[in-house]
Amino acid sequence: MKLQSQLIAAFTALLIVIMAVVWYVIYSLILDLLIKDEQRQLEQTGELLVEILNEQYSISDMHQFYNVIDEQDLQMFMYDSRQNAVLFSTMPSEFVRGLYEKNDFSDQVQTIWDYENEKYVTSRILFLPETAGLELILLTPLDDIKEVQQNFFLRLFLIFIFGSMVAVIITYLLTKRLVTPLTRLKIQLKKIEKRKFDDLEYIEASGEIKEVADSVYEMADELRRYMNSQQVFFQNASHELKTPLMTIQGYAEGIKDGIFDEEETEKGLEVMVTEVNRLKAIINEMILLAKLDTEPTVYEPKIIKGRDLLNLIIDRTLPLVNEKGIALDTKAEDNITIYADEEKILRALLNVVINGIRHAKSIVTIQMFSEGNKHIIIIEDDGEGIPEELRPHIFHRFVKGKNGETGLGLAIARAIIEQSSGTISAGKSETGGARFIIQFPKRK
Incomplete structure (x- = not known):
């Protein structure tokens, strides 16, 4: 499966899971909210009715009292809590009897009543005075509330379907924008594999x-x-x-x-x-x-003192220096330490120093000092220097300057120095000769 299809499938699956969770949570909450809202409306209606009845009728005038209640288009009971009996109802007596047998009218906590596989939401309002023990109980079938719930969820479902379609389309466009550069990059990698470097095309991406x-x-x-x-x-x-x-x-x-x-x-x-x-x-x-x-195993690094390394260079170049009749000027700070293979780093530095001795007219200088977080070695001579056109390639293999031998000495020096986490660069000395700058990071 392509990456774009995988991303779309993953996003769609995630969207379905989120919708299912949201659907379940909303479904659970909305019914409770609708029930509470219905109870609040019943309570408001009942309180208004009880207030009117209390003001206009007395408990002794029960006949007129029942007539007024009967005229209301409401499902309600007049319940006497002291006698635990239904005194009056706007619903059929058979229904009232079944509801009374099925549920505990004296239970003040229970708000949902059951009868014949149906449920009813109730709300209880006391008549004044409270000592009379009369309560007005109003009912609403739960099916009516569920119908409202179903209508709400039908609209919510349509919104989710539309939102999902929009989300999938946006996902397709975004993943296409994401995957297209990768596809084009894959084509460029194929060109690299076939060594068609001149055919490479730069892709636009972010x-x-x-x-x-x-x-x-x-x-x-x-x-x-x-x-x-x-x-x-x-x-x-x-x-x-x-x-x-x-x-x-x-x-x-x-x-x-x-x-x-x-x-x-x-x-x-x-x-x-x-x-x-x-x-x-x-x-x-x-x-x-x-x-x-x-073969990295042939390289065995250890901590080497810069002054000790400089003494080894002096000892090995002394015959050549005397033969050429030039001076070897050396300066080294005491805190210089290099983490490298002693034999190989000595060979690298000797290659550079001997190269300077071979081309120098009168003097070769070696300086070792610290600067910032680096140890620096500078090797200079006062010879003819490195030709400008040769300088970018001086460390390549078999690139020889004037009076060069194998053309591998500086290439070996660079390989050893870079393997020691250092760098080497070539330039022009103030005396006109060659100047080599070697840098090693300080060991933490």
């Missing part, structure tokens, strides 16, 4: 559906970027692997065929070893990237 639609489009854009990056990755990877393999293959075939002399053969073997080491480095870094993406 509320949570708009948020879902925006998330779908963001997912599609991210998926498209990922697929493009994967395509570029495979193209670059094939190129990076193909070049050394062709070199190795050329020298191997030349040595095998005896084309090279002894000196050339020695040189060819050295080149082959160099290219094999280069291939090994590329493959190892590709394996590391794959593990970082697919």
Whole structure:
């Protein structure tokens, strides 16, 4: 069953349940209200009649008293509570006798009397003086009240039917407005499934559906970027692997065929070893990237002091710094702590620092400090900097700047830093070189 049909069915079922409950409650209350209203009218009529009789006639003049009562178009009794006897009635004597035998006339609490499967609403009014014990009892058949009740409920039923039809129509229109964007979004998801990103159409929606639609489009854009990056990755990877393999293959075939002399053969073997080491480095870094993406178990974080991490960086870069003849300037606050895998975060920072040392002219600076709810590491050099057109892609795989090696170092650094809940960005230093800003959230 479609979502729209389910919503309409659910709303209709809910409407029926609510109507049934309301119907039952109103049905129970309306009869009580009608009975009380009828008793109030009988009481008002009886009090008016008793007041007139008390003013114009005396109890001793019973004959004229009964004549006046008999002239009233009312169902009533003249009841003597002291003798527990009906003195006079406007109804047939057989009916009076049966009603008297069936019900307790002396019961002042009972207001509904039964006779021959019919019920009557009663109202009792005392004559003055009260010591006389005379009461005027007026009756109305309950069927008359139920007829009023039935007429009321017939109209109420028609109102409910009309209201239900209007409610169902409104529900249909509202659910259609709700479901239509979802249906169109489903079509867009099918396009994403078939990788038809250029055919995507933005749908008009509001509320949570708009948020879902925006998330779908963001997912599609991210998926498209990922697929493009994967395509570029495979193209670059094939190129990076193909070049050394062709070199190795050329020298191997030349040595095998005896084309090279002894000196050339020695040189060819050295080149082959160099290219094999280069291939090994590329493959190892590709394996590391794959593990970082697919195997979270290889990442074992712990709390690391920033100053300890900085000392490890200094120790490992010292030979390269001395070889290049540049200065390594470091500053670190004492309260810096990073929650990360020590070995991997050290490798990420070394990749960035070594990249700076390779391109620096005279100095590389490393700063560690806190700002707000973040720990920040800034690595700068005074080299030529990152070309403007290369900056958006500098962390992509196999993207190399001038004098770059495998093109995977910064990609590995970003993967490790992001796995440590951090971020890394590249920009231009005030000295003209590259500037890398790494941020980690403070651990609560």
